[in-house]
Amino acid sequence: MSAAAAAAGTYTPAAEAGGKRREKREELRRHLAEDADWPRADGRSIHDCRPAFMQTGPTTAASGSAYAEFGKTKVIVSVFGPRESKKAMLYSDTGRLNCSVSYTTFATGIRGQGLENKEYSGMLHKALEGAVMLHTFPKTTVDVFALVLESGGSDLPIIISCASLALADAGIMMYDLVTSVSVSCLGKNVIIDPTSDEEAWQDGGLMVSYMPTRREITQLTLTGEWSDGKITNAVELCMDACSKLCEILRERLKDTAVLEENE
Amino acid sequence: MSARDLHLRLSQAQRVRLEAALHELHTLNPAAAAAAVNVADNIPVNHEDSILKGHGTSDRDGEVVATLCGVVERVQSLVSVRTLRARYKPEIGDIIVGRVSEIAPKRWRLEINFSQGAVLMLSSVNLPDGVQRRRTAVDELNMRSIFAENDVVCAEVRGYLPDGSLELHASSQKYGKLQRGQLLTVPAYLVKQWNQHFHHLKQYNVDLILGCNGFIWVGEHVVVAENTDVKEDQQKLAMEADNFTPIETRTHICRLANAVRVLSALGFTLTVELIIQTAEASLPSTVEINEMLGAEFYVQTAEREAKRRASSLRKMNGAS
Numbered sequence: 143m144s145a146a147a148a149a150a151g152t153y154t155p156a157a158e159a160g161g162k163r164r165e166k167r168e169e170l171r172r173h174l175a176e177d178a179d180w181p182r183a184d185g186r187s188i189h190d191c192r193p194a195f196m197q198t199g200p201t202t203a204a205s206g207s208a209y210a211e212f213g214k215t216k217v218i219v220s221v222f223g224p225r226e227s228k229k230a231m232l233y234s235d236t237g238r239l240n241c242s243v244s245y246t247t248f249a250t251g252i253r254g255q256g257l258e259n260k261e262y263s264g265m266l267h268k269a270l271e272g273a274v275m276l277h278t279f280p281k282t283t284v285d286v287f288a289l290v291l292e293s294g295g296s297d298l299p300i301i302i303s304c305a306s307l308a309l310a311d312a313g314i315m316m317y318d319l320v321t322s323v324s325v326s327c328l329g330k331n332v333i334i335d336p337t338s339d340e341e342a343w344q345d346g347g348l349m350v351s352y353m354p355t356r357r358e359i360t361q362l363t364l365t366g367e368w369s370d371g372k373i374t375n376a377v378e379l380c381m382d383a384c385s386k387l388c389e390i391l392r393e394r395l396k397d398t399a400v401l402e403e404n405e
Numbered sequence: 406m407s408a409r410d411l412h413l414r415l416s417q418a419q420r421v422r423l424e425a426a427l428h429e430l431h432t433l434n435p436a437a438a439a440a441a442v443n444v445a446d447n448i449p450v451n452h453e454d455s456i457l458k459g460h461g462t463s464d465r466d467g468e469v470v471a472t473l474c475g476v477v478e479r480v481q482s483l484v485s486v487r488t489l490r491a492r493y494k495p496e497i498g499d500i501i502v503g504r505v506s507e508i509a510p511k512r513w514r515l516e517i518n519f520s521q522g523a524v525l526m527l528s529s530v531n532l533p534d535g536v537q538r539r540r541t542a543v544d545e546l547n548m549r550s551i552f553a554e555n556d557v558v559c560a561e562v563r564g565y566l567p568d569g570s571l572e573l574h575a576s577s578q579k580y581g582k583l584q585r586g587q588l589l590t591v592p593a594y595l596v597k598q599w600n601q602h603f604h605h606l607k608q609y610n611v612d613l614i615l616g617c618n619g620f621i622w623v624g625e626h627v628v629v630a631e632n633t634d635v636k637e638d639q640q641k642l643a644m645e646a647d648n649f650t651p652i653e654t655r656t657h658i659c660r661l662a663n664a665v666r667v668l669s670a671l672g673f674t675l676t677v678e679l680i681i682q683t684a685e686a687s688l689p690s691t692v693e694i695n696e697m698l699g700a701e702f703y704v705q706t707a708e709r710e711a712k713r714r715a716s717s718l719r720k721m722n723g724a725s
Contacts, residue, residue: 313488318445
């Protein structure tokens with residue numbers, strides 16, 4: 143191909159460089175599947191999560207909002223409510239939680255809507271409804287809108303944690319904060335907080351949404367190939383990581399509190 | 406508004422002084438100490454006392470656990486959690502200051518720091534000629550001459566509309582358009598409900614209106630006439646257009662406005678006395694008006710408040 147290109151008098155460096163990149167990635171994939179100590183693309187070990195940056199209050203028009211950035215994944219969640227809605231007009235003892243996850247057109251490498259987001263809204267709802275006290279806002283609705291600005295892997299767990307922070311910021315009564323972490327099973331190794339490449343290579347995936355103080359799991363999603371022993375280890379790994387992430391969320395909420403209460 | 410909004414840069418010495426003052430404030434009010442709480446935190450409670458679990462708390466294995474993130478408030482035996490970013494919760498009869506955001510058929514929509522806009526009906530406003538009559542189509546076309554977009558208006562809450570938005574009315578002489586002054590926004594919980602929300606500060610010739618929604622108006626004093634005559638009104642308007650506000654009044658307005666900004670950044674409840682004291686404290690030390698928003702004055706205000714509360718507490722304890 144390059145001979146033909148050279149004959150035509152054009153130079154295409156991209157094709158060759160692309161080949162080298164592909165080779166490097168294949169090598170990384172093989173190493174991650176076999177070696178327990180091989181560093182990942184961003185230098186982490188297989189048991190390290192990405193450094194988390196979270197902040198409350200980016201959307202001033204919403205009752206509560208939060209922004210989360212984990213490596214390349216950037217998510218912003220806005221919570222509106224409790225407010226009236228036509229669907230909730232029929233009297234009911236419990237309130238309604240309405241979740242919606244959407245991707246921006248520039249979130250993934252290829253322009254266009256992600257296909258998984260139709261499921262994500264339902265999954266976000268299931269993860270949160272166990273923690274939110276619906277009976278405290280009867281006949282009204284709390285709307286949770288999640289927008290993924292950039293998708294860098296492990297999207298749904300980050301959306302769930304960010305939504306939990308946004309709900310706390312909005313003052314919705316909850317039993318506990320919900321944090322969520324996912325792991326990928328790749329060959330012999332179990333990799334925590336995978337990036338989008340690692341997710342594409344995975345043999346199986348596990349996502350756990352956990353309420354650390356109450357020590358209860360609100361949602362557990364298992365896909366792909368897993369062996370028994372690995373599942374137990376993976377679930378414990380996730381729960382541990384969720385507890386640590388919850389500490390970060392609490393720090394963030396305390397910061398906002400300390401700045402404001404001074405009476 | 407918070408300390409972040411004022412973009413203060415404190416020197417090391419100032420930081421130390423500020424911490425000392427805040428610490429003293431916390432110790433003076435031990436109930437408020439250790440008050441910030443997150444969801445599912447245990448609220449420290451004396452188990453021997455009978456405790457009423459209020460809003461924002463729940464019971465778990467005999468422990469009182471918070472369900473909201475916020476500040477713990479204790480009133481005798483009632484323990485509750487108040488959120489920080491709570492939006493303004495309107496009550497009927499509250500005095501509100503708002504800004505006109507839109508003119509709609511027969512009504513104005515005002516922005517008042519509530520989840521929805523507030524509505525001020527044409528029929529709830531006094532017409533300029535002072536006559537009580539049915540509003541005609543001509544009145545509707547001339548709505549902009551009464552309040553235009555972005556005007557600041559003072560009104561009272563009449564009630565809620567079926568869709569949840571607020572309805573206001575401005576049918577007394579003391580309500581209406583506010584001119585020649587500054588509008589300030591503070592968090593709504595810093596303005597408690599009192600008997601008096603309109604304050605006329607005679608020594609400065611300034612009107613101070615503390616809106617319950619957290620909008621505060623500081624402006625030149627307006628004489629409220631009992632009966633207005635059409636011709637008189639027009640003459641007065643013409644005169645006012647010629648006179649500018651005297652520079653002294655304007656400096657007083659600026660001082661009071663800056664005092665409000667500093668107090669809201671520190672998070673103190675706004676009372677008229679406190680605002681006046683803060684503004685007066687800036688006079689003798691010849692603090693320039695724009696320095697009132699600086700770090701030094703911020704720290705001094707915190708220290709002064711700590712001293713004031715300590716002395717009033719001592720007086721109370723001495724008296725009792």
